[in-house]
Amino acid sequence: MHKSTITAAAVVALSASTAFGQAFLDAGHFDLEIETEIEGNVVEEVKFAIKNKDFPASPFLEEYEPDEAFLVPTSFRTQSGALGGIADGASVFFVPEVQDPATLWLGLASDDTPLGVLENDQYEVELVGFTGPAGGTFVASQDDGFGGNTIFIDTSDGIANDSILIAPVGDNHYEYAFDTLGKYELTFRASATTTSAFGGSPISATGTYTFFVPEPATAGLFGIAAMVGLRRRR
């Protein structure tokens, strides 16, 4: 069984700050960002990052490399009805699809990629690596507007065919749900083909993000820390 090497107490003490070189992002609007660096008509580099969408009105930095931060879900519910591989009645720790300024709100985006660079104006984002606590499941889903949902990623059956298509101009938000406390490492690969105007070549990038799911009581303290942090901004 994987065990987090960082205790909950230590996490609380370090909320909204950094520890061991990593920030704990527990409140505010961040995106898992696919950055497409373009020079003229050439895509020079594609890479993953964490972008702070509230910057500069935020206690956190404007941008982090994927390995520079822990992403901390602080919302909790008892699951009503199954959510993919997460069973009815299970404890669910989640990053919400809809913004609540008291918690982390996490998008998946490539905002700065202009339209017309990628074929079909789309990146395919696949989950290609997953580690977590024993029995831990991760589900990424999106509400359909009428109480149902679409599941894009569900690790309960492995990680084959777990992918999301995103458009560059979309700031795409999903619910990221976990059913077990602990540390999860999710490796994503973003891939696309550039349009003929940009060489018609395949491009891709890989990035590993770490989610740390604390105990609900600890999550409450995270919320307090987040609120203090938000109030301190002004």
Place this chain on the structure above:
Amino acid sequence: MRATASTIFAIAGLTAATASADSLRLSSPVYTLTFGVDAPTPGFDPIDAEHIDFNAVYQSGGTFVPTYEPIGGLPAGTPANNSLIVNGNSQINVPSGGFPSSFDFIGATPGESIWLIPQAAPSPFDRLWFGLGNEEVSPEARQELISWSPNDPRLSPIELPWIEFRLRDVRAPSSAGQFSAYQSGGGNLTTWMATTDGIGDEDAIWVQEGAHGHYNFAFTEQGVWEIDLQVFTETNLERLAGDADLDGDVDLADFGRLRAGFGTFTDWSQGDFDGDGTVTLADFGLLRANFGQPGQIAALDAWYTTVVPEPSAAAFAAGFLLLARRRRRDTAPVFRRH
């Protein structure tokens, strides 16, 4: 005794409208957003199938600039020049069994079509994705916005520099048309705006300064819709209540502005001095209390008697007495509202 305006104000003994202390709530004019729901919008430049946000950008000094801000390098627009096209790809047929009853606020019946701008980004981008925001605020303007709590149970009780978008009116293609804005996810449903139960102060959305948000916007009819929004925020500005034209005094020119705006949803420049978005007798009272042309006050009182029926005048006087008692504790000659 006949309660004339003069006697009312003499009784109230008001010499200046004052208040403490830590915020000035400001409203915007009403902005009309035109939506072409599966329909053309003659006279407008259409915006279709892209990610665009309506930004009411707060400006230093206490005004807002309404813009349509696109994501993805497309040209910006304005509500005056551009319409938002909710094309046929946004059409959904209500299943014969209907939506869950918790979605009754949408106002659609089984078998009917609705047009839905989704809260989640569409992929492919074959339809409008529309949000509300307040981005592109300058550093100077940002310094004027204070953190406050809307005290609305739909929001976390966190003080932030919120920007409020309040629904003021909806003109649908027919009298049966219904409009709503809501968010759903994780088993939670939050209705922010819905016309099925009328339009009131609860029909509002709050967005943090510097951010934007996405919602499900539902329209129950095909055709051209006009959605009226008014924007509010709280600032640390200091202003003399009644000084509509911001020239440093309260005179007949300011009264003329209030008179023109009376009874409408509008901003400070037209007489909304208490920041509730509407020009009422409360705003008139504030202006009159700070009025700096004693020789001309009869003109104000004459107008007052034309808009207030006699029995109401006495009640208004009583209200003014209370207002005066509360405000006399303060000394600054400005009006601010918590």
